Amino acid sequence: MAEARTLDARLPIHGMGRVGTPWWGMLCLFATEGILFAYLIFSYAYLGSQGYQAWPPTGVPPSLVLAIPATILLVGSSFVLEYAKRRARMGAVGVARLALAIGILMGAAFVALSLKEWSDKPFTLATNSYSSIYFVLTGTHLAHVAIGLIALIVLLVWSLTGRIGPGHEQHRTLATLYWHFVDVVWLFVFATIYLSPRLA
Amino acid sequence: MSPVDPNPPISPNPPEIAETLEAAWGEAPGLKGWFGSVDHKVIGIRYLFTAFAFLIIGGIEALVMRVQLAGPDASLLSPEQYNQLFSMHGVTMIFLYALPILSGFSNYLWPLMLGSRDMAFPRMNALSYWLFLAAGIFLYLSFPLGAAPDGGWFNYVPNSSSEFSPGPNIDVYCLGLIFLGISTTVGSANFVVTLLRMRAPGMSMNRLPIIVWGTMTASVANLFAVPAVSLACLFLWFDRNLGTHFFEISGGGQPLLWQHLFWMFGHPWVYAIVLPAMGMVSDALPVHCRRPLVGYTLVAMATVATMVVGFGVWLHHMFATGVPTLALSFFSAASFVIAIPSAISVFAWIATIWTGRARITVPFLFFTSVILLFVIGGVSGVMTASLALDWQLTDTYFIVAHLHYVLIGINLFAVTGAIYHWYPKMSGRMMDERLGRWVFGLMFTGFNLAFLPMHWLGLAGMPRRVYTYAHNMGFSATNMVVTIGAFLFAFGILLFFTNIWLGARSGRAAGPNPWEGPTLEWAVSSPPPIYNFAVIPLVASRHPLWEERIGDTGEKSLFAEGFLLDRGKETLAVTPLDGEPDVILKMPGDSWLPFALSVALMPLFGGLLLHSTLLAALGALATLVILILWYAPHADTAEDEAVRVYG
Numbered sequence: 001m002a003e004a005r006t007l008d009a010r011l012p013i014h015g016m017g018r019v020g021t022p023w024w025g026m027l028c029l030f031a032t033e034g035i036l037f038a039y040l041i042f043s044y045a046y047l048g049s050q051g052y053q054a055w056p057p058t059g060v061p062p063s064l065v066l067a068i069p070a071t072i073l074l075v076g077s078s079f080v081l082e083y084a085k086r087r088a089r090m091g092a093v094g095v096a097r098l099a100l101a102i103g104i105l106m107g108a109a110f111v112a113l114s115l116k117e118w119s120d121k122p123f124t125l126a127t128n129s130y131s132s133i134y135f136v137l138t139g140t141h142l143a144h145v146a147i148g149l150i151a152l153i154v155l156l157v158w159s160l161t162g163r164i165g166p167g168h169e170q171h172r173t174l175a176t177l178y179w180h181f182v183d184v185v186w187l188f189v190f191a192t193i194y195l196s197p198r199l200a
Numbered sequence: 201m202s203p204v205d206p207n208p209p210i211s212p213n214p215p216e217i218a219e220t221l222e223a224a225w226g227e228a229p230g231l232k233g234w235f236g237s238v239d240h241k242v243i244g245i246r247y248l249f250t251a252f253a254f255l256i257i258g259g260i261e262a263l264v265m266r267v268q269l270a271g272p273d274a275s276l277l278s279p280e281q282y283n284q285l286f287s288m289h290g291v292t293m294i295f296l297y298a299l300p301i302l303s304g305f306s307n308y309l310w311p312l313m314l315g316s317r318d319m320a321f322p323r324m325n326a327l328s329y330w331l332f333l334a335a336g337i338f339l340y341l342s343f344p345l346g347a348a349p350d351g352g353w354f355n356y357v358p359n360s361s362s363e364f365s366p367g368p369n370i371d372v373y374c375l376g377l378i379f380l381g382i383s384t385t386v387g388s389a390n391f392v393v394t395l396l397r398m399r400a401p402g403m404s405m406n407r408l409p410i411i412v413w414g415t416m417t418a419s420v421a422n423l424f425a426v427p428a429v430s431l432a433c434l435f436l437w438f439d440r441n442l443g444t445h446f447f448e449i450s451g452g453g454q455p456l457l458w459q460h461l462f463w464m465f466g467h468p469w470v471y472a473i474v475l476p477a478m479g480m481v482s483d484a485l486p487v488h489c490r491r492p493l494v495g496y497t498l499v500a501m502a503t504v505a506t507m508v509v510g511f512g513v514w515l516h517h518m519f520a521t522g523v524p525t526l527a528l529s530f531f532s533a534a535s536f537v538i539a540i541p542s543a544i545s546v547f548a549w550i551a552t553i554w555t556g557r558a559r560i561t562v563p564f565l566f567f568t569s570v571i572l573l574f575v576i577g578g579v580s581g582v583m584t585a586s587l588a589l590d591w592q593l594t595d596t597y598f599i600v601a602h603l604h605y606v607l608i609g610i611n612l613f614a615v616t617g618a619i620y621h622w623y624p625k626m627s628g629r630m631m632d633e634r635l636g637r638w639v640f641g642l643m644f645t646g647f648n649l650a651f652l653p654m655h656w657l658g659l660a661g662m663p664r665r666v667y668t669y670a671h672n673m674g675f676s677a678t679n680m681v682v683t684i685g686a687f688l689f690a691f692g693i694l695l696f697f698t699n700i701w702l703g704a705r706s707g708r709a710a711g712p713n714p715w716e717g718p719t720l721e722w723a724v725s726s727p728p729p730i731y732n733f734a735v736i737p738l739v740a741s742r743h744p745l746w747e748e749r750i751g752d753t754g755e756k757s758l759f760a761e762g763f764l765l766d767r768g769k770e771t772l773a774v775t776p777l778d779g780e781p782d783v784i785l786k787m788p789g790d791s792w793l794p795f796a797l798s799v800a801l802m803p804l805f806g807g808l809l810l811h812s813t814l815l816a817a818l819g820a821l822a823t824l825v826i827l828i829l830w831y832a833p834h835a836d837t838a839e840d841e842a843v844r845v846y847g
Binding site for chain 2: 008010158
C-alpha cells in the first residue's frame with residue numbers, strides 16, 4: 001500500500017551559495033551585464049579606431065590623479081566587504097556591521113571622486129564622440145556602483161533593525177558578490193579609459 | 201464520448217495528497233489571484249494568448265500593406281503611413297510575437313517536461329510576462345496618434361537620427377526596445393536557472409527534450425545578445441535627445457556602429473526565435489511517427505552549434521555597406537558554414553519520418569511542412585551568403601521572401617502544429633482534426649502563394665519597403681497574386697483561431713496522453729494539477745513513458761513512488777549536471793510585486809519619452825521601492841527539513 005512517509009534523511013531548505021538558486025540567477029545577471037560592458041568597450045574602440053586621428057581627440061590620455069585613488073578605494077572596499085561577510089557568518093555581528101559600513105563609505109568615496117573627475121573635464125556629454133562614450137561608459141559603471149551601494153545600505157539597515165540574522169547568508173553572499181562583480185568591471189573600464197590611450 | 205486516452209495519468213495523484221498540495225499551491229481568489237498568479241502554466245498561456253493577439257495586429261498591418269501593393273500607383277496609404285505600417289509590422293512580429301510565443305510554450309511545458317513543480321523564479325516569471333505586455337503597449341501607444349516607429353525594424357541611422365526623423369516615432373522605438381529587453385533578459389535568466397536546477401531527479405543533460413535544448417540555447421544567447429540592441433537604442437536616444445555623437449557624424453560619430461550593434465544582436469535573435477520552434481518539431485514530430493527522434497545527440501549539439509556560429513555571422517546583413525574585403529570573406533564563409541548544423545535537424549526529421557510509422561495527423565502535416573519551408577528558406581539564405589549574389593539581392597523582395605520563409609516556415613508553422621499537439625494538454629480537450637486539415641491546407645497554400653512569387657519580384661528588381669510602384673515596371677500581376685495569397689493565408693489563420701475556440705467549447709475530452717507521447721508532460725492529467733506532479737518522478741531514460749514500448753532494457757523510470765514535498769509550497773532542486781536531489785525550495789505564493797514593477801516602469805519610460813523628469817523620477821523611485829520589497833528577507837530561516845516521500 002502506497003502511503004506518505006517521512007524519512008530520516010534531511011535536505012537543506014533554499015541552500016547557501018551554489019546550492020541555492022539565487023546564486024545562479026546572479027550569475028546570469030553577471031553574464032548579461034558583463035557583456036553589456038563588453039559592447040560598451042567595443043563601441044569605445046570602434047569610435048576610436050574609425051574616427052579621429054588621435055584618441056582621445058585632445059591627444060592627451062586622461063589624468064590618473066583621481067582615478068588611481070578611486071580604483072584603490074573600490075578594490076579595497078571589496079576586501080572589506082568580503083571580510084564583513086565572513087565575520088557575519090561566524091556570528092561576529094558588531095565587527096561585520098562596522099566593516100559593512102566602512103565598505104559603504106569607501107564605495108561612496110569612489111562615487112564622489114568619479115563625480116569630481118566628471119566635473120573637472122573640459123568637455124561635456126555632447127562635445128564629440130569621445131566625450132559621449134566616455135560619459136556613457138563611466139556613467140553606466142557608476143550607475144552599477146550606485147545600485148550596489150543602495151543594496152549594501154539596505155542590507156545594513158536590515159541588519160540593524162534585526163530583519164536579517166545569521167540565517168540570511170544568501171542576502172549577504174549575493175550583495176557582496178554583486179559588489180565584487182562591479183569591481184571587476186571597473187578594472188576593465190579603467191584599462192579602457194586610462195590605460196589603452198597610454199599604450200597606443 | 202469517452203476521452204481519447206481513457207487511462208488514468210501515469211503519475212499518481214491520490215486524493216488526500218491532492219488536497220494538501222492544492223491548499224499549498226492554489227491561487228488566491230479574486231484580483232490578487234489574477235494579477236498575482238505565479239503559476240508557470242497560467243503565465244505560459246497568457247504569453248501564448250498575448251503573442252497571438254500581437255500576431256493578429258501585425259497580420260492586419262501586413263494585409264493593409266498588401267491591399268496598397270495589390271496594384272500599381274495605389275494611394276490607399278501615404279508614404280508616411282506605409283513606413284509606420286511596415287516598421288510596426290516588423291517590430292510586432294519579430295519582438296512581440298515570435299519570441300514571446302515560444303516563451304509561452306517553454307513556460308508552460310518546461311516544468312512539466314522536466315518533472316518539476318515550477319520554474320526557478322516564479323515571481324520573475326510573472327514579471328517577464330507583465331513587462332512584455334507593458335512594453336508591447338508602450339510600443340503601440342503612439343500608433344493611434346500617427347507617431348509610431350517608422351524606421352523599419354532595424355531602424356538604420358542616419359535615417360532614424362533626429363535630423364531626418366524628428367518627432368517621437370523613433371524615441372518610442374528606442375525606449376520600447378530597451379523596455380522589452382528587460383522582459384527578455386529576466387525571462388532568459390529564469391530559463392537558464394530552471395534548466396540547471398529545476399529538474400526531476402535523474403533528468404540528466406542527455407535526457408532533456410530538444411525543446412529544452414532549443415530554449416536554453418536561445419536564452420543563453422539572449423543574455424549575451426540583448427544588451428547590444430539595448431545599448432544601441434540607448435546611444436540613439438542620447439543622440440536624438442541629448443546631442444551626443446555616437447552615430448552623428450559631425451562630432452566623430454559612426455553611423456555603421458548602429459548596424460554593428462544591431463546585427464550583433466539581430467542575428468543571434470533570429471536563431472533565438474527559431475531554435476525553440478525547431479525543438480518543438482524535434483519533440484513532437486517523432487510522437488506522430490511513433491518512434492524516437494533519429495540522431496538525438498547530433499540534433500542537440502547542432503542546436504548549440506548553430507547558435508555559436510550564429511554569433512559570428514552578423515556582418516552578412518552589412519555586405520553592401522563597404523566593409524573591408526577580408527571581413528566580407530570571413531563572414532561570407534561563416535554564413536555558409538552555418539548551413540551545416542541547420543541541415544542536421546532537417547535530415548534527422550526526414551529520417552524520423554522515413555523510419556517511423558507516421559500517423560497523418562494535423563500536427564504531422566504542419567511539422568512536415570516546416571521541413572519543406574525551412575529548406576526553401578534555408579536555400580535562399582545560403583544563396584545570399586554569397587557576396588556576389590547578395591549585392592544583387594539585398595534590399596529587394598528576394599530578402600523579404602527569404603526571411604518570411606524562415607520565420608513563418610520555422611516559427612509560425614511549427615507553432616501552429618505545436619498548438620494542435622499540446623492543446624489537449626493545456627485544455628484537456630482535442631482540436632477538431634477535420635477543421636485542422638482545412639486550416640493546414642489554407643495556410644500552406646496561402647503562404648506559398650504569397651511568398652514564393654516574392655522571390656521572383658526580388659530577382660526582377662522590386663525593392664523592399666516601397667509604398668507603391670509604377671504600372672509599367674512589370675510587378676503588377678505578381679503583386680496581385682501575392683496579395684491574394686496573403687488573404688488566403690490570413691483566412692487560414694482565422695480558421696485556426698476558430699478551431700481553438702471550438703475546441704475549448706466542444707472538443708472531445710483528451711485524457712492524459714492522447715497522442716501517446718513519451719515525455720513527462722503526458723504523465724499527468726490534462727490539464728495538469730496546479731502543482732504538476734503530486735509525486736516527483738524519478739527519471740531513468742530519455743523516453744520515460746516509452747520504456748516498455750521501445751524495449752529499453754535499462755533501469756525504469758519511477759512514477760508511483762518518489763519525493764512528496766508536501767510541507768507547504770515546496771519543490772525540489774537538483775545538481776546542475778547529474779540531476780541529483782540537492783535542496784528543497786520553498787516557492788513564493790501569489791504576489792502583486794511583478795505586476796506593480798511593470799506598472800512602475802511605465803512612468804519611468806513614459807517620463808523619458810515626454811522629457812518629464814518628474815514622471816521618470818517617480819517611476820524610478822517606485823521601481824526601487826518594489827525591488828527592495830522583492831528582496832525582503834523571509835522570516836523563516838529553517839536550515840533543513842526531513843524528506844517526505846510517497847510509496
